[in-house]
Amino acid sequence: xxxxxxxEKLTKSYGGKRGIAEVSFQVEEGDVFGFLGPNGAGKTTxxxxxxxxxxxxxxxxxxxxxxxxxxxxxxxxLIGYVPGEPALDPNLTGGQILEYFANLRGSVDQAYLKRLVxxxxxxxxxxxxxxxxxxxxxxxxxxxxxxxxxxxILDEPTSGLDPLNQQEFDRMVLExxxxxxxxxxxxxxxxxVEKTCTTVGIIRAGRIVRIGDVAEVKAIKRYEMTITFATxxxxxxxxxxxGVLEVEALNHGHGVRLAMQGSADAVxxxxxxxxxxxxxxxxxxxxxxxxxxxxxxxxxxxxxDHVA
Amino acid sequence: MWLxxxxxxxxxxxxxxxxxxxxxxxxxxxxPMASVATFLSTPQAREQLVGLAATFAWNxxxxxxxxxxxxxxxxxxxxxxLIAVWPLLAASRMLxxxxxxxxxxxxxxxxxxxxxxxxxxxxxxxxxxxxxxxxIGLLTFAGGQKFGGSFSLGDGLLFxxxxxxxxxxxxxxxxxISQFTQEAGPAAGSTAGLLLVFIVMDMVHxxxxxxxxxxxxxxxxxxxxxxxxxxxxxxxxxAMVLLLxxxxxxxxxxxxxxxxxxxxxxxxxxxxxxxxxxxASRTLPVGDWSLRSVYARSLGMIAMPSVWWTLGIAGxxxxxxxxxQQMEARLSTLFxxxxxxxxxxxxxxxxxxxxxxxxxxxxxVLLPLFLMAFAVTQVNGWxxxxxxxxxxxxxxxxxxRLGVLLARFAALGSATVFIGVITLLAxxxxxxxxxLTLDLGNLAAATLGMIPxxxxxxxxxxxxxxxxxxxxxxxxxxxxxxxxFFISFIGPELxxxxxxxxxxxxxxxxxxxxxxxxxxxxxxxxxxxxxxxSLGALRFVRKDIGV
Numbered sequence: 095x096x097x098x099x100x101x102e103k104l105t106k107s108y109g110g111k112r113g114i115a116e117v118s119f120q121v122e123e124g125d126v127f128g129f130l131g132p133n134g135a136g137k138t139t140x141x142x143x144x145x146x147x148x149x150x151x152x153x154x155x156x157x158x159x160x161x162x163x164x165x166x167x168x169x170x171x172l173i174g175y176v177p178g179e180p181a182l183d184p185n186l187t188g189g190q191i192l193e194y195f196a197n198l199r200g201s202v203d204q205a206y207l208k209r210l211v212x213x214x215x216x217x218x219x220x221x222x223x224x225x226x227x228x229x230x231x232x233x234x235x236x237x238x239x240x241x242x243x244x245x246x247i248l249d250e251p252t253s254g255l256d257p258l259n260q261q262e263f264d265r266m267v268l269e270x271x272x273x274x275x276x277x278x279x280x281x282x283x284x285x286x287v288e289k290t291c292t293t294v295g296i297i298r299a300g301r302i303v304r305i306g307d308v309a310e311v312k313a314i315k316r317y318e319m320t321i322t323f324a325t326x327x328x329x330x331x332x333x334x335x336x337g338v339l340e341v342e343a344l345n346h347g348h349g350v351r352l353a354m355q356g357s358a359d360a361v362x363x364x365x366x367x368x369x370x371x372x373x374x375x376x377x378x379x380x381x382x383x384x385x386x387x388x389x390x391x392x393x394x395x396x397x398x399d400h401v402a
Numbered sequence: 403m404w405l406x407x408x409x410x411x412x413x414x415x416x417x418x419x420x421x422x423x424x425x426x427x428x429x430x431x432x433x434p435m436a437s438v439a440t441f442l443s444t445p446q447a448r449e450q451l452v453g454l455a456a457t458f459a460w461n462x463x464x465x466x467x468x469x470x471x472x473x474x475x476x477x478x479x480x481x482x483x484l485i486a487v488w489p490l491l492a493a494s495r496m497l498x499x500x501x502x503x504x505x506x507x508x509x510x511x512x513x514x515x516x517x518x519x520x521x522x523x524x525x526x527x528x529x530x531x532x533x534x535x536x537x538i539g540l541l542t543f544a545g546g547q548k549f550g551g552s553f554s555l556g557d558g559l560l561f562x563x564x565x566x567x568x569x570x571x572x573x574x575x576x577x578x579i580s581q582f583t584q585e586a587g588p589a590a591g592s593t594a595g596l597l598l599v600f601i602v603m604d605m606v607h608x609x610x611x612x613x614x615x616x617x618x619x620x621x622x623x624x625x626x627x628x629x630x631x632x633x634x635x636x637x638x639x640x641a642m643v644l645l646l647x648x649x650x651x652x653x654x655x656x657x658x659x660x661x662x663x664x665x666x667x668x669x670x671x672x673x674x675x676x677x678x679x680x681x682a683s684r685t686l687p688v689g690d691w692s693l694r695s696v697y698a699r700s701l702g703m704i705a706m707p708s709v710w711w712t713l714g715i716a717g718x719x720x721x722x723x724x725x726x727q728q729m730e731a732r733l734s735t736l737f738x739x740x741x742x743x744x745x746x747x748x749x750x751x752x753x754x755x756x757x758x759x760x761x762x763x764x765x766x767v768l769l770p771l772f773l774m775a776f777a778v779t780q781v782n783g784w785x786x787x788x789x790x791x792x793x794x795x796x797x798x799x800x801x802x803r804l805g806v807l808l809a810r811f812a813a814l815g816s817a818t819v820f821i822g823v824i825t826l827l828a829x830x831x832x833x834x835x836x837x838l839t840l841d842l843g844n845l846a847a848a849t850l851g852m853i854p855x856x857x858x859x860x861x862x863x864x865x866x867x868x869x870x871x872x873x874x875x876x877x878x879x880x881x882x883x884x885x886x887f888f889i890s891f892i893g894p895e896l897x898x899x900x901x902x903x904x905x906x907x908x909x910x911x912x913x914x915x916x917x918x919x920x921x922x923x924x925x926x927x928x929x930x931x932x933x934x935x936s937l938g939a940l941r942f943v944r945k946d947i948g949v
Contacts, residue, residue: 108949145798147947167800175798181791183703189686194693198799204686211684219683223502223585234795 097156098123098245098276099144104153106139113139114300116153121278121293123244126271128291128308129280136300137280138178141249144278145175157245174238178249178280180230182222188233189218195237202241210236213262227254239266246270246277252286264290318376319358322349324369335360408509408519412526416492423488424534427565428541430484432548434477435470439549442468460609463626470551471631474542475561482622485565486597489531489573494589496523498580501666510665517661524577524653528570535559535566542631553631560630560637567645568625572597574652581659581669621648696796696806700813704780708817711776715769716825719849720832722765727838763848763915770852770911771887773821774859778879780814781863785872791948803943811864811935818856825849840915847919854927855907859883861934868941 099121106113114136121127131137142148144155146166155162157169182191192211196202211218214232222230231254238246246267252260267277267290281287287294287308294311296304304311316339326347333341337360340353352361358375365373404414442448448468455467455476462479466472478485497520500506510516539562543555575596580589603620606613617623627641659669670676687693692702787793796806826849833840859879866875889898890908903909910923 142947147794147797148949149944149946167802170798170800173798175795177791177794177798179791180795182795183699183792187687189683190690190693193687193690194699195795195799197694198696198796198801200800208684208686211686216684217682218686219680237795 096123097121098125098158099127099278100154100156101140101144102154104140104143104155105151106143106148107151112136112300114143114297117297117300117302118153119295119302119305121276123276124271124274125293126267126277126291127279128287128294129278129297130282130284130287130294131280131297132282135297137297138249139300140297141178141247141278141280144247145173146170172244174241174243174246176234176238176246176248176251178253180234182230182233184223185221187219187221188216188225188229191222191233192218192237192240196240199241206242207236207240210239213266214259228256228259231255232259235263235266239270242273242275244275246275246279248277248279250281250283251279252281252283260286316353316355319352319354319361320344320349320372320374321352321361321365322371322373323365324348324371327368331364332361335364337361408514408522409526409529412496412523413529416526416530419488419492420530420533420537424537425541427485427534428538428545430481431474431478431538431542431561432545435474435545435549435551438470438473442470460605463608463629465629465635466632469632470546470549471553471557471633472629474545474551475629475631478565479626482568482625483597483601486569486572488534489527489569490576490593490597491590492527492530493573493576494580494593495586496527496577496580497660498583498586498589502585506665516665517657520657520660524657527573528649531566531569531573532563534569535562538562538565546631551631553633557630557633557637560628564625564628564630564637564642564645567642567649568621570649571621571645571652574649574656577656578652578659581656581663582671584668621645624648696801696809697812700810701816703783704813704817707776707779708820711772712821712824715772715776715821716828718772719766719769719825720828722762723829723832723838723840724836726762726765727836760916763913766848766915767890767908767911767913769825769849770855770908771883773818773852773856774883776821777814777818777856777860778863778876778883780817781860781867781879782872782876784810784864785867785870785875788867788948789872793947797947804939807864807939807942811860814860815857818853818860821856822850822853825852841918844915844918847914851911851914851919851924854924854931855911858907858927858931858934861931861938865934865938865941868938868945 097120099119101120102118103116104118105115107115117136117140129137129140139148143150144157144162146163146169149163158172160169162169186194192207196204196207214236216229216232216236220229222233225233231251235251238248238251252263255263264286267279270277271290271292277290279287279291291308294304294306294308295302296311322344327350329341329343329347329350332338332350332352337354337356337358338352339355342351343349344351354361362373404410438451442451451468451473452464455464455473458464458476458480462476462482464476467476497506500509509519536559539555539559542561543553543558545551546553546558572593576589576593579592579596580586583589583592600620600622604617604622604626607617607623624638624641624644627638629635630637663669692698692705793806797803826846829840829845829849830842832838833845859882862882863875863879866878870878886906886908889903889906893903893906907927910920910927912920912923914920
């Protein structure tokens, strides 16, 4: 696979204030990349640098091999963009906005555009200022998808959408992925990233702290396993096993709750020596991963681990 | 302290308008005092002043206009529309704009009664109006003292109070109308329209005999019943009380309706007045010219303001040409008694030509000033678009930053050319209709020659927008315009050196109505504009957007 987005030691500050520092990552063509981070972490700054709305202090960013600043015009032909806080001419109707952007982009398939309008059930006759937050978001989403771009850069795209339209958005992202298009999606809605993304990057305080496949990121998660036995067992047996972080005895030794990380092989083999009634493992969610990286001070930036 | 209550917070929001509008309007009252003071030196001049004022009697009462206070009252009568602009805008936005932003939802989520919130906001506006009235009254009294007026401090304050009461009535009407509209703009527009109707209704009894009963339906009629600056005429307490009652009734009705309607909604109209229900549509517009390119869209955005400014500027030029012959005899006698004003007209208008041509030429020098003011308002739109994030999605399309900036600038340039051409046509038609002989070449030079000046201020605005936020950019341009105006209009009278006078672009506009097009100087203005625009473009293509 070739890289669609290559970011190398990208740095941006606003006067003396922090923006992002030495951010590096790659997004492969056809990938759906989830960019996670709390408010003010640097997600939007990174995206605006990719869109050539900001000029980097240092480092490099390339899209499809083109320099994001110097060749921005060529890059924008490839991109569909949803900004974090979309602002459009309040006096134009939704339909006029879509028509205007279609004219500016050129070669927009009108039939496809109409299908998108239908899919989101957008009333195109209302002025932008009269739209609800969700409907404003629909207009911006449609303009991002309408020219079938090779790369979609979406900054918190489902903010304000109702669950039905969020589902519609998820379907559109998956369709785009199936068509081989690349999606760069910033979000703090972790279930959304979990559903649609193949790769995840986590940014905190302007620095990337983790990048990896969704599955790989999940693998670093602490998770819990509860085992119930037919008889009382020596709980201490589990304390020294690989992957076990904490052990808690249940029901006077008839059960055990384990906090774990990594492989469960040793635990399963140890448990098999006793009569097991049930074994329950709680799947890690990105929410847990996310919380782990941002609880307290979190891991230092030196822990950045580029898996992908 | 200012954030302790809704009342104080709203009053805090009004602090700049209180000072700006209060002092500004105070100066509007004082300036005719300054100009008329020099005209009152001879009985002949007084007589001509009264005669001249009588030609405008349809617009305002001609009462003791040969006195400082009487003339100021007469002049303000003509410009009453200007005075009412702030309360009209402020009241229409008072609740509606907050609903539009959603900030009223948050405010009303606090444990405060909706009625109380509305009353506190209303009280803040009334307090602001009283403060403005106080400033106007004090400045009026100071002006009277300076230029020999015969009215007291109490008269000045009553004058300010009378204005504040009229403003409160207009504000009350705007607030009431805003309960029926979804946005503040239509409420302000409807109130402005109604204000024009009130002005015309007040005029009726001065033009048509036995029609005073019509004028009694206009609040302006009751404002005009009091002329505190004319001691012999005095104040009509009954009329002032009636204005107060009207303001109370309109405001109370507005607040009562607000307390009962949906926040974000409108008062339901009777079925026969309602618009047809909005039918949702999924269709897309086809063939809309204004959506074809950034330039076309930019033209579409400034089309309506351009039309209004064209009407104003072309109308002013046409009107001045139309009436100059009628006013010639009176004005020349009047100005003959005032060497200062005569010199001013000569300096501005171009010196040694006949009075008529010199006066007209002086009036035409105002045209580029108006055009530049138009350009300032439109530059504000450019900087506001970046500040409010509206350029973000536009620049995400395959459009060059340079192209976007030049398209916006070209649209503004096209509008200035349009205004220049229409002004030329209107002037030519007015000259033909009034029988005034004008050199068509010079007329074209005077009207089209203002275009480079409009382009210049726009280019400077685009350059400054590279660093400044919208309000600061507009403030800087307004300041520049004011400075240039003073350099060119007051500088010659103060014998300022030629090097100083050359700092103003008006210097390069010259007096084309008398002396033709100063081609080289105007090409110089265009060259400076090109440099400013180039620097502005250079900045824009390199800068961080929205930072």
